[in-house]
Amino acid sequence: MGDVLIGIDAGTSVIKSVAFDTAGRQLAAAALPNRYETLPGGGAEQDLARTWADTATTLRQLADKVPDLASRTIAIAVTGQGDGTWLIDKEGEPVAKGWLWLDARAAAIVEEIRARPDDRLRFEKTGSGLAACQQGPQLAFMKRNAPDRLAGAATAFHCKDWLYFKLTGERATDPSEGTFTFGDFRTRGYCDEVLEVLGVADLRHLLPPIVDGTRHSAGLSAAAAEATGLLSGTPVVLAYVDVACTALGAGLLDRERKPGCSIIGSTGMHMRLAQTPDEVLLNEARTGYTMTMPAPGVFAQMQSNMAATLNIDWILSLASGILASQGITRSNGEMIALVDEWISSSEPASLLYQPYVSEAGERGPFVDANARAGFVGISSRHGYADMLRAVFEGLAFASRDCYAAMGPLPGEIRLTGGAARSPALRKILGAAVGADIRTSQREEAGAAGAAMIAAVCVGQYASMDECVGEWVTPLLGAAEPSDRKLAAIYERAVPSYTLAHEALRPVWRSMAASRAN
DSSP, X not given: OOOEEEEXXXXXXXXXXXXXXXXXXXXXXXXXXXXXXXXXXXXXXXXHHHHHHHHHHHXXXXXXXXXXXXXXXXXXXXXXXXSOBEEEOTTSOBXXXXXXXXXXXXXXXXXXXXXXXXXXXXXXXXXXXXXXXXXXXXXXXXXXXXXXXXXXXXXXXXHHHHHHHHHHSOOOBOHHHHHHHHXXXXXXXXXHHHHHHHTOGGGGXXXXXXXXXXXXXXXXXXHHHHHHSSOTTXXXXXOOOHHHHHHHHHTOOOTTTOOEEEEESSSEEEEEEESXXXXXXXXXXXXXXXXXXXXTTOEEEEEEESOSHHHHHHHHHHHHHHHHHTTOOOOHHHHHHTHXXXXXXXXXXXXXXXXXXXXXXXXXXXXXXXXXXXXXXXXXXXXXXXXXXXXXHHHHHHHHHHHHTTSSOOSEEEEESGGGGOHHHHHHHHHHXXXXXXXXOOSXXXXXXXXXXHHHHTTSSSSHHHHXXXXXXXXXXXXXXXXXXXXXXXXXXXXXXXXXXXXXXXXXXXXXXXXXX
């Protein structure tokens, strides 16, 4: 009798395979750095064959850590980075490298579509704003600029769909990614009207069937068994997209408290729970995502700021670079250890930082591929510690901005992601949003969420709510109350933060035009 569930999470920077017991306790993990390349014009691509080879390697490495893994495995579930376009031909071979969510080449097409009146129809069907990271605009860009590539394609995957295909030979996608780009979130299926608005109705044949991993699995193929060291025929589940799995693993599915949930990683994802389609609030700006969750009738409404910890990495790299020029070496961990000290020595909200450091601009709660980071209000009295604090506060204001676009601010936020370990960030975020913070102690929330879908699929639990009670709730930390004094300071600064990014948009556009010329 098996007693292990495996969750695969193929993220932007790391590919992980994680083993859990049937009660959700993590047994072991294996990981490899993920690699992608950036190209002139905003391109960001990843090699499909290498991604599969690296994933298979992590599964073999996991077997070195878990005795008799192959015979003990009940099921495997796979999730991964969202958006992007991974094309394969009818033989199952890659047509070209995969386009990632970081790819900004379709930005002009997004602006065209968003300027048309019928984009409102697309938004109301999908519940999701349009951005260059999505497969719809990327296919439209290829249709105009690389028709030969599309002519050779048989199926358009996302990252996890490609890995599921390599594991099973089955071409499929899940309800979350299938509907937020091309479908109707209410029906959890594709929508021809949306395809028409996107201008890709003639590419409908590229879209794979939508399968729900809580009810559907396929057997591990003989070729995949040889590559991974696992047993042929082991059930494999196509989980939902990584943000939905991470939200599940971090505690969003709480029907009683209905908390917010934020993932503070390379990008920032901020989510609220909607238990019926009518609870989904669609804003006038046509931004955010609505994703089906792996529970009947439940949705995650999301707003995502493009860059989160990328801003922290940037500000810390400035200091480490200066130190290195003087022959002083500090590791990333050592630099992070200094953060709380620097922040405590600085004045709250003494200057503003716009956290749009990604080359792809911003996508939530407004969409602008030209958006760029910057400080507002610097004077001669400000030093590095003030700038560092402003970066942290900028992330918190961006989070609040995202929550405000989805309705009332939450009273509690379930927090996960690399930056959740920072006491300074938790305090600043809680004060900026006015919410208590509970941090998930789960190390690998995305892989756990995927494994939870497999656990329900194979009958380990009768429902996802039952699974949450054992896998998620016990790992939520105690609530850290919002600092009311600090919250009052931030409340006064919020209008200035909003006015700053509204005023800067024509400046960003002018700068982009200058660069293009």
